[in-house]
Amino acid sequence: MKKYRSWAFIPAIKQKAVRPQWLGFELPTNADATKDQTSSLLPYGNGRSYGDSCLNVKGTVVDSRSLNRFIHFDENTGVLKCEAGVTFADILAVIVPKNWFLPVTPGTKFVTVGGAIANDVHGKNHHADGTFGKHVLSFELMRSNGDKLLCSAEKNADYYAATIGGLGLTGFITWAEIQLIKIESPYIKVETTAFHGLDEFYVLSESANKHHRYSVAWIDCASSGKNFARGLFMAGDHVDHTPQGKPTKAVQAEPKLSIPFNFPKLALNRYSIKAFNALYFNKNSVMSSGTSYQHYDSYFYPLDGLGDWNRIYGKQGFYQYQFVVPFSEKATMEKILNKIVESGLGSFLAVLKEFGDVDSPGLLSFPRPGICLALDFANRGEITLKLAKELDALVIKAGGAVYPAKDVRMSSQAFKAYFPKVEEFKEFIDPKFTSDFWKRVNKES
Amino acid sequence: MSNNETAVIFGATSAVGQALSKIHAEQGGSLILVARDKSKLDVTAADLRTRGAPQVDCLVADLDDFDKHPNLLQEIENKSDDIAKYYFFYGTLPDQKACEASWQESQKALTTNFLSAASLLTLIANKVETESKNKADRGIIVVTSVAGDRGRQSNYIYGAAKGGLTLFLQGLRNRLHKSGCAVTTVKPGFIDTPMTSDIEKGGPLWATPEKVAGDIYKAAQKGKNEIYTPNFWMPIMLVIKNIPETIFKKLSL
Numbered sequence: 080m081k082k083y084r085s086w087a088f089i090p091a092i093k094q095k096a097v098r099p100q101w102l103g104f105e106l107p108t109n110a111d112a113t114k115d116q117t118s119s120l121l122p123y124g125n126g127r128s129y130g131d132s133c134l135n136v137k138g139t140v141v142d143s144r145s146l147n148r149f150i151h152f153d154e155n156t157g158v159l160k161c162e163a164g165v166t167f168a169d170i171l172a173v174i175v176p177k178n179w180f181l182p183v184t185p186g187t188k189f190v191t192v193g194g195a196i197a198n199d200v201h202g203k204n205h206h207a208d209g210t211f212g213k214h215v216l217s218f219e220l221m222r223s224n225g226d227k228l229l230c231s232a233e234k235n236a237d238y239y240a241a242t243i244g245g246l247g248l249t250g251f252i253t254w255a256e257i258q259l260i261k262i263e264s265p266y267i268k269v270e271t272t273a274f275h276g277l278d279e280f281y282v283l284s285e286s287a288n289k290h291h292r293y294s295v296a297w298i299d300c301a302s303s304g305k306n307f308a309r310g311l312f313m314a315g316d317h318v319d320h321t322p323q324g325k326p327t328k329a330v331q332a333e334p335k336l337s338i339p340f341n342f343p344k345l346a347l348n349r350y351s352i353k354a355f356n357a358l359y360f361n362k363n364s365v366m367s368s369g370t371s372y373q374h375y376d377s378y379f380y381p382l383d384g385l386g387d388w389n390r391i392y393g394k395q396g397f398y399q400y401q402f403v404v405p406f407s408e409k410a411t412m413e414k415i416l417n418k419i420v421e422s423g424l425g426s427f428l429a430v431l432k433e434f435g436d437v438d439s440p441g442l443l444s445f446p447r448p449g450i451c452l453a454l455d456f457a458n459r460g461e462i463t464l465k466l467a468k469e470l471d472a473l474v475i476k477a478g479g480a481v482y483p484a485k486d487v488r489m490s491s492q493a494f495k496a497y498f499p500k501v502e503e504f505k506e507f508i509d510p511k512f513t514s515d516f517w518k519r520v521n522k523e524s
Numbered sequence: 525m526s527n528n529e530t531a532v533i534f535g536a537t538s539a540v541g542q543a544l545s546k547i548h549a550e551q552g553g554s555l556i557l558v559a560r561d562k563s564k565l566d567v568t569a570a571d572l573r574t575r576g577a578p579q580v581d582c583l584v585a586d587l588d589d590f591d592k593h594p595n596l597l598q599e600i601e602n603k604s605d606d607i608a609k610y611y612f613f614y615g616t617l618p619d620q621k622a623c624e625a626s627w628q629e630s631q632k633a634l635t636t637n638f639l640s641a642a643s644l645l646t647l648i649a650n651k652v653e654t655e656s657k658n659k660a661d662r663g664i665i666v667v668t669s670v671a672g673d674r675g676r677q678s679n680y681i682y683g684a685a686k687g688g689l690t691l692f693l694q695g696l697r698n699r700l701h702k703s704g705c706a707v708t709t710v711k712p713g714f715i716d717t718p719m720t721s722d723i724e725k726g727g728p729l730w731a732t733p734e735k736v737a738g739d740i741y742k743a744a745q746k747g748k749n750e751i752y753t754p755n756f757w758m759p760i761m762l763v764i765k766n767i768p769e770t771i772f773k774k775l776s777l
Binding site for chain 2: 102145150
């Protein structure tokens, strides 16, 4: 079977795993993880975390993917209860034909419900609806001592807050109940606008977010001079009826194309990326500007159409850097973008998004008000790591944060600066649970 | 290809049984689930209803208990008088060494993997023969194994049970042809399920239950005679079947 890996292939490791088949299973605990790391546990979802937050190399991961059953779906209220290994793809297949939609979704539907809670994922509607955790009505948390805690905003509220965004460290989520949103059609009305520079983006984003449920921008992180920080701003909304002539069925239930092997090292370089960005911008700024109707699948999950797209970075893997800085730190954002452009290490997958001021429910939730940028860096070893470290310094100074779900390298000092509630969080960690990420960011250095 | 057929799933809580039921439910079909464990059946049924099955019924049964088979078939008939597909997914993977050491172990393995299915199939065949020939798209789909294609020292008790079942199905296919009911033999290779959890896994020969279930569903809809799943097992088994016995007996397979 496929090995247990993180999405960005770094680190390349072998991981021991167990895979329970039915709720009511017992966690394989026979020793104290604080003394004996080989028996430590970590929940594993669908392996879409980029770094080491989904790995526990010295211990065991508890694979949730066979716990993928729906428990109940109330078509009148939109309350869905399911086991933690159910993926967003499974959910969409069931709910969209009944005119319901996920309250919040990240850029891939191949995440599990448990993973979405553990990382308190966000989407293009953060400014309007907050994080995924905000819409989780309740869940059951199984602790290594056998306790099963029913958690909600009212019951075991402390564990609820620690587990949402808690990176799987507080125990194993067995099932969850989420509140869906009502839709009338699987289509999204998209308005695309080209922008040049951050100033234009800020203006666009501020006004669009008042009227649109979804917004996101693609930004060119390779060009300098007059093309610096050019991009395409895409605002979207659910429509109240399917536009004429559009199919109602999902257009890409399964990826039609797959990357069958790891690309060779040279496929992505400064020039190919620059060329791609120029091509993408020129094509879309002319052709897609204005209004269009997109099926939710291609609007929310453009990369899901390309199976195993992570292989384009080759077997050496890649880094993703995703951070948020407050609105007031526009100068910092500008500085960071400049640094990335200068380095020539940025890739074509760069996404800019405004986070709103809806509170995140988790103690360690990443989203907070400000502007968020996510981009991939091919793994060029030390040069890439050095750049990320320099960016860290700027993000810390600006009072921002870097997203643990995407990280494999932040220092413990950086982590503490990004997540001031970490001491409070520590009380709720299950003594037998840990992750490679957690060990790393708690290392004294 | 949506359908509104009713399917009976023997071994509904097995990994492949669950995966097949999901596909059937997503296509809008109803299900009658048969397995030993009531709580697992209930959990599975709730899932399948949510995924789109208009009707899901559960029957608790120990299929090693032959005496209760006629009764079980009657219960199934009481649930629906219009059953299109009968799927057989249950089985055990016995420990070959334990079987060699104890006839009781071997007998248990042969009972579950061959005799029990043969008993149920006898009853189902007799029922199907009395039904109108025009009843569309009826099929009996039984999972045997590539292990039944040739006896090997590492698992010949399991192989004998599945090989016996494969032969039984050939005869049944021949017999039911004139009644218009397809009989599909499914020969999977290695599947990553709890049944194989004791085996070290890895490499391209291992398939997921979802992949295998997808192949089975398609074969059932088409009323195929025999399939290997994944289909790369067909050439592999062709080679294995054609190695002369004088050489084969010396191999450590």
